Amino acid sequence: xxxxxxxxxxxxxxxxxxxxxxxxxxxxxxxxxxxxxxxxxxxxxxxxxxxxxxxxxxxxxxxxxxxxxxxxxxxxxxxxxxxxxxxxxxxxxxxxxxxxxxxxxxxxxxxxxxxxxxxxxxxxxx
Numbered sequence: 504x505x506x507x508x509x510x511x512x513x514x515x516x517x518x519x520x521x522x523x524x525x526x527x528x529x530x531x532x533x534x535x536x537x538x539x540x541x542x543x544x545x546x547x548x549x550x551x552x553x554x555x556x557x558x559x560x561x562x563x564x565x566x567x568x569x570x571x572x573x574x575x576x577x578x579x580x581x582x583x584x585x586x587x588x589x590x591x592x593x594x595x596x597x598x599x600x601x602x603x604x605x606x607x608x609x610x611x612x613x614x615x616x617x618x619x620x621x622x623x624x625x626x627x628x629x
Contacts, residue, residue: 505530505618507598512623517590523583525598536603537581541594553609561609588627595622
């Protein structure tokens with residue numbers, strides 16, 4: 504079983520950047536497919552980005568070209584680099600993990616993830 508802890512959230516002006524990190528403990532994250540989700544006030548949690556064990560990445564259309572998900576095996580972390588932030592990116596961001604069937608698998612459905620972090624708040628001001 505893996506434990507996940509997010510960090511790096513905060514307050515930033517529109518157009519700025521933030522880098523979120525998700526530290527995995529208990530198991531090497533390289534055995535999991537990883538994802539980032541977010542939940543804005545009054546809205547359902549939504550998919551942001553995912554990365555497979557083999558490094559394939561996938562993004563929501565709303566963040567494509569602005570966000571980058573990456574993994575660091577040595578640090579056992581998954582990061583989400585967020586550039587050109589918009590006010591609509593304001594949300595609590597969650598890291599999630601699941602054991603994939605194939606190394607190339609990534610998942611966009613939150614119900615396919617078994618492990619979740621507590622979340623980190625990102626607030627983008629205008």
